[in-house]
Structure formats: structure tokens, C-alpha cells
Amino acid sequence: MQNTDSLGKERVGKLLAKFAVPCILSLIISCLYNIVDQIFVGNSRVGYLGNAATGVIFPVTVVGWGLSLFFGDGAAAWLSMSLGEGKGEQIHRGVGNAMLASFVSGCAVILVAYLWGDGLLMLLGGTEANISLAHDYGVVIYAMMPLALVQNCLAAIIRADGAPGYAMFAMIAGAALNIAGDPVAIYALDLGIAGAAYATILGQFVSFVICAAYLSRSKTFRIKWKSFIPDFKILPKIMALGGSSFLTQLCIVATTIVNNVLFVRYGMKSVYGADIPLAAFVVIMKLFQIVLNVAIGIAAGAQPLVGYNYGAKQYGRVKKLLKLILLWTGGICLFFTVLFEAVPQAFLAMFGAGGGAEGLDGELYMRFAVPCLRIYLMFITFTCLQKVCSIFMQSIGYAKLAAPLAFLRDILLILLAFLVPLGLGVMGVAWAAPVADAAAILATAPVMVWVWRKLGRAEKEEAARTSETEGTEVAETSGAEAAQPSEKKA
Secondary structure, three states, X not given: OOOOHHHHHOOHHHHHHHHHHHHHHHHHHHHHHHHHHHHHHHOOOOOHHHHHHHHHHHHHHHHHHHHHHHHHHHHHHHHHHHHHOOOHHXXXXXXXXXXXXXXXXXXXXXXXXXXXXXXXXXXXOOOOOOHHHHHHHHHHHHHOHHHHHHHHXXXXXXXXXXXXXXXXXXXXXXXXXXXXXXXXXXXXXXXXXXXXXXXXXXXXXXXXXXXXXXXXXXOOOOOOHHHHOXXXXXXXXXXXXXXXXXXXXXXXXXXXXHHHHHHHHHHOOOOOOOHHHHHHHHHHHHHHHHHHHHHHHHHHHHHHHHXXXXXXXXXXXXXXXXXXXXXXXXXXXXXXXXXXXHOHHHHHHHOOOOOHHHOOOHHHHHHHHHHHHHHHOOOHHHHHHHHHHHHHHHHOOOHHHHHHHHHHHHHHHHHHHHHOHHHHOHHHHHHHHHHHHHHHHHHHHHHHHHHHHHHHHHHHHHHHHHHHHHHHHHHHHHHHHXXXXXXXXX
């Protein structure tokens, strides 16, 4: 079993770097599955229609991702808190239950997706121009959903088990295969957009195998067959701790679907048509996802550290970790914001600036995409700070506070996305984002001030209890020593 003393003693900055960097890389690499597909597809003969098609499938994959985080992040937080409380003997049951729940959830997703068929795709923003491409991509991606969910669940557990580097290696191996497989499948084998999907599921399967192999060498638990027996005392606790992550992903799904539909609806009334705004938004969402995953990687990497120290009642270290999380998130996100505002064309060009062999208007696409990117990502720093605050509260067991914060920004965005375009047209869909970002951070700030003050009070109370205990022990020791001469004299 792992010696976890370092989590409560080693310098917090060093620990955060050790845990957060591999977590960030793992999350970014997981993004690459879909992003690399879009880059190769967008530069192929189908042009930005391919990007629009992958964007139609994106909400389904995010639902799967959210379910895996529901159980994976929940199990990771529960594992860390159990270690801090000295209850490591029950961890294997939580891990087994989280894996089982992820697999069953994946089966449910593909059942719904296959049975609903193209009707689901049309609901998610499909158009006559991209529906066949979306179908070809989706039917392949769905097939790997159960194992992909288990793999992502395991990655969170592996990081909490003290092996973030191993989780990162699993993601890198799968992503490398996907990157190498995309040009082969799309161009050499002439499989088109379906080839991108085949390359993706190959990478996901390899990542799953590597993560599953970790179970034989885990540090704080030993998985057994009985670990997979449903435990309805532990599983609800895991789900409560993972609820914030799940709601975050569901909100991404909701905002993506609403934006897909609204960009199509208002685009049809503009010179850009339906597919140009949709394709541009899909690319912008991928850039948004990269930056958000950096922020989530910092917070998720800190999760085992925060959970352990909170469980061990080392509230001063918890406060230091919170400060570092906010500082790192704010600095990195501001850096990305400057790049997005200064050179948006460079980012858009990666995903294909032209219209492909279909003769679609690439110049018109860029004319819409450049200002749309600048507007939508204007306050992405606020979004990221608000999300990491939610994850932090999840890490210390404040599930009831974390949950509403997890979807606050996205609820505001959905409401504004329906209202703002009434006056500004298709570009008004983009303007809804920075307004929602600003409102959400203003609402989150006072909650975090309250949490900070509560941690401060807990720190003082714990210090007083420790001082009182030490004083009692000293008094008892002195009394015992004073009694010894009397005993000898007697």
C-alpha cells in the first residue's frame, strides 16, 4: 500500500505540480481524439462540412464523458477522503462499483443512440448537408462507448491513487495511435470521415487496456471480484461527490445543442447559411474545450491533495492549495485569451480555412468565424475560474454547493442565447457567452469568500484543539513524573 504521508507534509506547490501537470496533459490528450479528427477531416475534401458533422456527434460523446466523470471523479474524491480519514480498507469496493456503473452507462448511451438513429442527429443540429457525414462518423464512435467510459473513469482513479504519470501514459498511447491512424484511414484507405472514427476507437481501446492493466499494481487498494458487487451504501456517496463533474458535462451538452440549433436557425436567415456558423462554432468549442481542460486539469489534479488534507483536518494546507489553483488557472487562461484575441486566424486555419472540394465559400467562412471566436472566448478566464471553484468544493465534500455552481454559467448562457440573437441575429448567439461568463463569476465570488472564511475558522478551531490536547498530555506526563519519587519514598 502507498505511503500517503507526503500528501500532508510535502510542499503544496511541488505536490500540485506533480499531480496537476499529468492530469492536464491527460485531459488535453483526451481532447485530441475529437480535435485531431476535426483537423484531418476539415482539411480533407469534405471541408468544414466534416467539422460540422463531428460537432453534431459531440454532444453524445460529452454525455458519455460526463457519465465517466460522474463515477470516476466521484470515486477519486471518495478515495482521497477515505485515505485522509484512515479508511483505506473499503476503497476497492468504490473502485469496482464506479467501473461497473461506467460500463452500464456506456451501454445505455449506445442503446439510445443506435435506436434513435438519424432523428437524434437532426435534433443535435444536423442539416441536410451534413447528416450523412454525421451518421457515418457516429455509428463507429458509439461502438466503443462502454469501454471508453470505463477507461476515463479509471484514469481519474489512477491519478487519485498516486500515479498521475501512468494515467497520462495511457492517454498518450491512445492519442498517438489516433493521430497516426487518422491520415492512414482517411486518406490512404479512403475511408473518409468514418476512417477518423475508426482511428479514434482504436486509440480508445489501447488506452482502456493500459488503464485496466494498472489494477494489478494499484497502490492503495486491491481489486477483487467482489469489488464489482453493487454496494448501495458506497455508490450514492461516490455519485454525490461526482455530481458536480457530471452536471458540468451535461451543461456542456445542453449549451452545445442549443448553440448548434440556434447557429443553424439564425444562420439560415443570414448571408452565411446554416453550415458556416455551425462549423465555426464547432471549432470554437474545441478551442474552448482545450483551455477549460487545462483549468479542470489543475483542479482535478489537486483533488486528491485537497481531499486528503481536508480529511486529515489540515485546513491551512487546503487554503494554500486553493490559492495556487486560482493563481495558476487565472494566469494560464489569460495567456490563451490574449492569443485568441490577437491571432484568431491561426487557430481557425488549423481546422481547415477552405471549403474543400465541394466548392464551399472558405472566405465567407473566415469572415464569420474570426469575430465569432473573439467574442465567444472573450471572458474564458472567468469561465475557467468559476469551474475550478466548483471542483474545489466537490473535493472537500461540499456537493450541495458545488452542483449549482457547476451549471450556473451554462444555464445563464442558454437563456441568453435565446434572448440576445433576437436583436443581434446570428452573431448574438456568440455574444451570449461573455455576458454569461461575467454574471457567473460575480455570483461565484461571494460563495468562495464564505468557503475561505469557513476554512479559516476550521483551521483556528483545529489549532486550538491540538494545543489543548498537547497541553493535557504535557500535564499528564508531568504529573506522572512527579508521582514517581513519592512512590519510591513510600
